[in-house]
Amino acid sequence: MSNVQSFVNSSSEHMEGVTFQPVPGGSNILTPECLTLLTDLHRNFNARRKLLLQDFMSLHQERYRGVLPTFSEESLILRQDDWKNEKATDLENLLESSPANGSLEGNVVSMNNIVLPVWENSLKIQALLHQKIKEGRDMIIEPRGLNYNEKSLMIDGEPVSGALLDFAIFYFKSFPLVDKVTFYISSLSSRNEASFWRDVFEFTQHYYKTEINTILCIDSLDSLFQIEEILQQLKLFVVGLHHNRYKYMNSFISTTGEVLAQESQLTYNTPLLFYYISMLKNVSQRRQIKLFNDPLLNLKTPNYISEDDLLNGEILGGSITESALRSTIQLCMEELNLWWNKVPLDLSRVEFLRALLNQWINKKAYFNNGVQLSSGDTQKLVRQYSTGQYDVDNMMSPNLISLSLEDYVTLKTYGSTIPINIHQQKL
Numbered sequence: 391m392s393n394v395q396s397f398v399n400s401s402s403e404h405m406e407g408v409t410f411q412p413v414p415g416g417s418n419i420l421t422p423e424c425l426t427l428l429t430d431l432h433r434n435f436n437a438r439r440k441l442l443l444q445d446f447m448s449l450h451q452e453r454y455r456g457v458l459p460t461f462s463e464e465s466l467i468l469r470q471d472d473w474k475n476e477k478a479t480d481l482e483n484l485l486e487s488s489p490a491n492g493s494l495e496g497n498v499v500s501m502n503n504i505v506l507p508v509w510e511n512s513l514k515i516q517a518l519l520h521q522k523i524k525e526g527r528d529m530i531i532e533p534r535g536l537n538y539n540e541k542s543l544m545i546d547g548e549p550v551s552g553a554l555l556d557f558a559i560f561y562f563k564s565f566p567l568v569d570k571v572t573f574y575i576s577s578l579s580s581r582n583e584a585s586f587w588r589d590v591f592e593f594t595q596h597y598y599k600t601e602i603n604t605i606l607c608i609d610s611l612d613s614l615f616q617i618e619e620i621l622q623q624l625k626l627f628v629v630g631l632h633h634n635r636y637k638y639m640n641s642f643i644s645t646t647g648e649v650l651a652q653e654s655q656l657t658y659n660t661p662l663l664f665y666y667i668s669m670l671k672n673v674s675q676r677r678q679i680k681l682f683n684d685p686l687l688n689l690k691t692p693n694y695i696s697e698d699d700l701l702n703g704e705i706l707g708g709s710i711t712e713s714a715l716r717s718t719i720q721l722c723m724e725e726l727n728l729w730w731n732k733v734p735l736d737l738s739r740v741e742f743l744r745a746l747l748n749q750w751i752n753k754k755a756y757f758n759n760g761v762q763l764s765s766g767d768t769q770k771l772v773r774q775y776s777t778g779q780y781d782v783d784n785m786m787s788p789n790l791i792s793l794s795l796e797d798y799v800t801l802k803t804y805g806s807t808i809p810i811n812i813h814q815q816k817l
Contacts, residue, residue, distance in 0.1 A: 405429065410543035413510045419517055419559060420543075427594070428558040432545045435590055439536050439551055442583055446537070449579060449612065453645050459615040460697055469618045475679045477603070477629050498574055498605075500532040500736060501556045509542035512556070520563045530605065531560045532574040536583065557590065565600035576607035576634065581619035588623050602627055605682070608670060609634040610641035614700060617673050630680040631670055636738040638666055642703060643745045649753045650746060651708030653718065658685050661702040669695050709758040710750060716771055718743050719786075723775040726782045744786065 408429055410420065461469070499519060501512060519529050538552030557573065564571045578584055591602045604627040608617055621628060635658075642662060643650060650656060658664055667684070668691035674681035692699075722740050729735045749755070751765050772787050 407546040408544070411509060413513055415517060416510075416513050419513050419520070419563070421562075424559060424562040427562050427598075428543075428550065428555060429545055431554045431558055431590060431593070432548075432550055434593065435554065435586065436545075436548065436551060438586060439554075442580075442586060443537055445582065446579060450644075456647075458646065458701060459612050461615060462619070465616075465619050468622055473622075473625070473677065475625065475628065475677050477626065497528055498530045498532065500574070501534045501552070502532065509540065512540075512552075513559075516556075516559045516563065519560065523564055523567050528568075528572070529564075530572045530574050531556060532576060532607075533557045533560075535577050536586070554590070557594075561594055561598070561600075561602070565598050568600070570601045570603050572603040572605065572629075574605045574607060574632070575624075576609050576632075577637070578606075578608075578620055579610055579612045581616055581623055584620040584623035588627065591627055603629045605630045605632055607632040607634055607637075609637035611638070611645045611700065612641070614638075614666065614669055615697075617669065621673070621677060621679070628679060630682050631674050632682045633667060633670055633685075634738055635663055635666070635685075636742040639663075640738070640742040640745050643742075643749055646701060646703060647749075647753075648703040649749050649755055650703060651705045652710050652714035653743065653746070654714065655705055655708050660705050661699065662705070664691075665695055665699040665702065668692060669700065710755055710763065712757050712759070712761075715747075715750075715757075715763065715767065718747060719768060719771040720775045722747075722786055723772065723777070723782065726785055727777045727779065730779060730782050730785075 405422065405425065408425055410416075499515065501515065519531065522529050533554075533556035534552035536551065536553050539549040540552045540555050541549040543550045543555065560573075561571050575587055578587075587604075591604075595602055604624060606620070606624060606628050608614055608620075608631060613620060639650065639656060639662065642648070650662070656663065658667060664686070667686045670681055671684065671686060671691050672693065672695065673679070722743050725735055725737065725740050729737060747768060750763050751768060755763050757763060769787060772783065776783050
């Protein structure tokens with residue numbers, strides 16, 4: 391555990407420098423005791439979080455220059471070690487649903503995409519989760535990414551991290567009612583981000599004693615190459631592995647710069663997804679960690695997976711049709727419109743399709759009939775399927791032609807985060 395120097399207390403002196411925008415019913419969630427935990431987490435970990443974001447930017451600059459991920463030679467001994475998971479827990483029905491379901495009906499709720507991520511909504515979701523836990527439901531939360539800032543709550547003149555806010559509220563409201571508090575952690579890009587969460591968990595458990603469980607979603611190419619290192623950091627907390635093919639394909643595009651075929655051809659039989667899931671299966675079996683919702687459950691997978699396997703985006707016979715372009719843009723516009731109008735949705739599919747369209751345009755891809763795809767084609771279709779809501783159009787249209795993709799399509803509706811440069815190879 392890192393060297394943290396703070397003691398949880400709710401004295402007025404300790405709470406100096408904490409300001410937030412009041413919302414109806416918010417005082418039932420942001421109690422002084424809950425704010426105390428959040429304040430301690432912020433003062434102990436926010437500076438470290440900002441350093442991780444700098445590392446994150448440096449990593450993406452490397453990917454922009456064409457440097458691809460590899461298995462670290464320094465971690466070879468760790469990968470060859472025979473440690474096994476010893477985290478005992480009742481896994482039956484632990485993951486009733488996936489955050490990709492984009493709903494409050496299951497037991498896993500993503501704070502990234504569940505609703506328009508404004509301050510009042512995030513507190514309302516926490517209140518609903520608290521009520522479900524009081525009713526006896528085993529609820530799990532996916533905190534927002536480390537790059538989100540919540541400007542409606544300031545500590546010492548800085549906006550609090552959306553991730554730490556989501557974590558602190560959910561843990562504090564849950565720990566008196568349950569034996570274990572479970573989090574769904576995703577979007578990690580390195581072992582250092584995993585060690586950040588490990589220390590946050592240890593710090594919190596030290597004061598409140600209630601155990602923390604983690605379901606770890608490996609959903610990026612970089613995290614797949616570092617899966618052993620990430621698990622090593624979180625092995626005292628991880629009870630299961632999960633996957634998200636849309637986030638993974640999105641990261642594959644931004645990391646390698648490859649132009650992928652239309653979505654209908656991106657099945658689990660393609661090398662891209664087959665080796666992704668195979669890698670997760672191999673590690674889960676070797677480390678005795680449950681892999682939830684295995685899409686290759688009845689298929690034999692290779693025992694050894696190489697770097698070239700994981701970087702293989704080739705699709706035999708892959709193509710792009712004009713009808714696929716039209717249906718892709720129509721789907722994106724429809725789902726963004728629903729989300730904007732407060733229908734709970736997970737937007738990871740839209741995030742991937744936005745990156746896919748961006749690559750088709752910027753890499754000057756061709757339709758299967760030999761006609762070159764143009765930005766004019768896509769912008770015309772965006773206008774055709776527009777609902778007339780400026781915010782929805784503005785989330786989609788600029789991202790199709792930009793050389794620098796924002797990390798979330800919904801960024802313009804929220805506070806500031808760090809933009810991600812999509813990898814551009816020379817044509």
